[in-house]
Structures are given as C-alpha cells and as structure tokens.
Amino acid sequence: MIDTASVADAGRPALGWRTLSRSMRGGLKGGEYTWAVAFVVPYIAVFLAFVAYPVVYGLWMGSDAGLYRELFADPIYKSSVVNTVLYLALGVNVKMFLALLLSGFFMRPGRWTKVLLLIFVMPWAVPQISTFISIHWMLNGEWGFLNNVIYRFAHVEGPSWLNDRWMALGSVIVSHIWKWTPFWTLILLAGRMAIPLEIRDTARVDGATGLRGFVHITVPLLANLYLICTLLSTIFLLGDFNAVTFVSGGGPANQTHVLATLGIRDAFEIAHPRLGVAAVMSALPLVIPLVIVLMRKLRTAEVQL
C-alpha cells in the first residue's frame, strides 16, 4: 500500500513550511512540478468537496450536546447500540473465520475447486438490493421458501423469522455473512497464494501438514492480513445500511435498527437531520481508534508478507 520510503517521510514531522513544500515537491523542477500539481488537482478537489467539507459540516451539525441527551433518552437508540455491537461482534468474526477456513479449502488443486469458487463468489456479484429482498421473502413465516423447505422435509411449521427481535437480528447477521464471505475469502486466498511455495514445501517435508501446518505456517503468516481485513470489515459493517433495511427493515417495532439505519431514519423519515448525525457520530469513539490502528497496520503490512 505505502512503500517504506514514504512511511519514513510521513513519520518525520514536517518542520515549518519550507520542509513541507520541499517534501511536496519531492525534487521536481519547474514545469514537471506544475504538471504534477495539475494531475492531483482533480482528486484533491473531490476529496475537499465531497469528504472533507461534509465531514466538517457533519461535525458541526452534531456538535450540540442537547442532541445527545435527546438521543440517549430514546429507547430505540439503546437497542440500536446493543444491536450494532452484536452485529459487529458476530458478523465480522464469524465471517472472517469462515473466510479463513474456506480460503484453505479453495487452495485445493483441481478443476472442480475452480468451478466451485466461481459459483461461490456469486453472492458477491449479485447486487445487494436484489439478494437482501430475496432473503426477506425467503424468511416470511407463512409462505417463505425456508419454511416451505422445513415443512417439506421435517413436517413442522417453521417460526416466523422476522417477527422476533433476536431471530430477525440473527437473520440480518447471517445475510451479511452470506453476502460478504466470498469477498474476504478471495482476499485471504490471495494472501495464502502469496506465501512462497518454498515455505510450504519445506514445512510439508518437516511434517507440518494439516492442522499443524495451519497453526505453525498459515496462521503466523496470515495474521497481519487477517487483522487488517477484520479492522476494515468492522468499519464497512459499521456503515452497513442495506442488509438491515431490506432483510428486517429495522423491525419488528424498530427493535433491530443499527446506528447507521437509525441515523438515516431520524434524518429522513422523522426529518430531524441533526439527531441523525448525532446517532452516527456517537459511533466515533469506536471508529477513531479503529482507523488509527488500521492506518498503522496498513503501513507495516508490506513488511509482513
């Protein structure tokens, strides 16, 4: 991601404007410097107009302490916090662990493994809205596909999955795992393939196969990548809106909202944008440390693999 030279540069504090401008110029002269500036201007413009400005604007919108009193008094907010924590804890970890195991499975040689991998990544290729709507109808208590299967094979009536808070939340989490496990499996598969063949061969000769190979070779070598994936996935999941909206709709009785959907609901359905901003901003104490650890990790990632 970032090569070691730039890490060294970034790690050194810029002393004053002259140092800063020299490090910006990076030894470029006259005309070339102008071109380089022209090349990054579009990106800088996008960043300032659509990231920096909205972030500052959002911080300003959510800066009133009264909003947070209003927020903490809301019982829906309290259950949303619990849901968010559960969603993060289960969604991220179960998914990443499955992805780790499955990436090992897909290392198996053979054409069938490749064909299976192509089908396995299908959930990732299908648009979120289509799949989550489909899952919503699958879970319908009266005539959903899942209960039809249960009735056909077990001859019992299945539960109405989305009418109970915990089952609805569980359904959202499983849907998330369904949708995103393929993506992370591919990333970890790429990571496994990057382990030099010599290391694996040597390990095999030394008797590190199966579980022992996994514990002593794969886990240490993939640990850093796995950690980065987990952090990134946590941030992505924190901002996830579609799975909750379409699988459970925040229901029953607003009991399965997470912070992201609650923020959108407050801002656009109740038309109280500042409260919505406050709802998502209350996740900042979690986001900021995550981002700091993630940025550190991303810088050292290259050293690891």
Next chain:
Amino acid sequence: MTRPRPAGGKRWLRRLFLESASAALALALLVWSLTPVYNMLLIALDRDEGDIEFAGILWPPEPSLHSFHAVVTQSYWLVEDFWHQLGNSFFIALMTMGLTVSIGSLAAFAIGRMRFGRGWLLVNAPLLTYAVPASFLVIPFTRLMASYGLSNSLWAIVAANVTFATPYAILILRQYARLIPLELDEAARVDGASPVRVYRLIYLPLMAPALAAVGTFALLLAWNEYLYQYVLLSSTRNMTVAVAIAQFFNSDEAPWNYMMATALLYSLPPIAIFYALRRYMAAGLTRGALKS
C-alpha cells in the same frame, strides 16, 4: 521425513474420508450460495399476480415468463419507467467508472511515478476516505448537494460513488505500478517527453489490466449502491432501478413476481461483467486490495 507415514490401508481410508468430506462441503457451499438466487427465480417464474400461493412449493407448478414479459414491456405501473431507470443506472455506473479511472490514474501517476507529494496528506487522504463509512456521511452530503444545486441529480450520485471508489483505485494503481520499472519513465523524459506524454504513452498502456480492475470495481460499487440514490433522487424520471425495486418492496399491493423479475434483470449486468472480467478483478485483488 521426520514423521512415519501411516500404513497403506489407513492412508487409503483417510483419503476417502477427506474426499467425501470435501464433497459434502462443496455441496453445502453450492446450496448455501445459490438458495437466495434460486428463490428470486422461483418467485419471478410464478404466473399469478400477487397471490399468496406458495405454501409448500419448492418449484413453481406452472413456470412462466409472464412477469419478465411484464417488466420488459413496462405493462404495470410500478415498472412503467423500467428502461429509462435502467438507463439512469447505466449512466451512473459508466460515469462513475470513467471518472474514477481518470481521476484515480492521474493522481496515482503523480504520486507514484512523478514522486510528487510524499507529504502526509496526499498519502493518507485516500486511507482516511476508506475509513469513513459512506452511510455516516450521507446526511451532511445531502445538505451540501442541495447547496451545490445538485439535489435530485444523477451527478450527485456519481460524485458520491467517485468519492468512495477513487481511494481504492489509487491504492491499487500505485501498487500495480511498482511492476513497471521507473527507468522507462526516466528514459522517456531524458528524450524530452513531457509528463503528459509519459502518462499517455507509457503509463496508461502498461497499466491496462489494473485500470480494467479498478474500472470494474467502480462499476460494481455504483451498481450496488442504494442509500445515496434513495436519499438524493426523488422524481420518477431520475430514479434508478435500485430505487424502483425498493419502492416495490415498500408498497403493499406490489406483485412480488414482478419485483423479483426486476431484481433478477437488474442483477444480470453486474454478473455478466463480473464473470467476463474476473481475470482482471483477480489481478486487482492480489496486487492491491488490502495486503500489499
């Protein structure tokens, strides 16, 4: 060999066990991956309009393409703008792709190849964007779009998508560019080529696979995006298929078979692109994605 090999018969048994276990796992993965997609097809192939006639059914008794026909010919009020909305979705996706690839490659070229801006901001701005969840930004973003005069405009969606796709593009492109020796650029510059010529004649052609990967990612991101479209696009003319499907979903009388048919048709372009370009996607994943 430090460990004694198991005896012949045991090895054979162990192999058989492993093979059947992985076959079972493969079957489970197949069912797991395909069930929701199959469910879409099951409902879309049903003939009846909105009747709850699915009790105990695992396969439609009279499969029919009636609902696909209704969507394609726009013969129901909720799908009466289907083609126009699909056009909007394509507009957003293609614009997102084009802008992400051009803005991202220019910035990556300047940062990585011209060794410009090794300062803190340029290196970390993409990472910072990566770390801000899109749904957390949507509320102030909507306010700002109103002040930029872009509410209810497809360009607002393109702007949001480009914002979130470009950081990823820059990271992948910078990573991939390390495979191309810098001496090539230097030789060209000694011969008097301007940075624009180096970018056009050396960087772009050699980076083609990575550009394809980045473009595909941007396209899929745009196709998957729903929240910004839902919040920003209000008129029927400017709606996209994703918003139309959500409208179906929220309407009480909507026939589900039409909704599922729309959802399936909407899923076809990304699936086609995904499988057609999967080689490049793999290049993007292995070269850049997260590890690197």
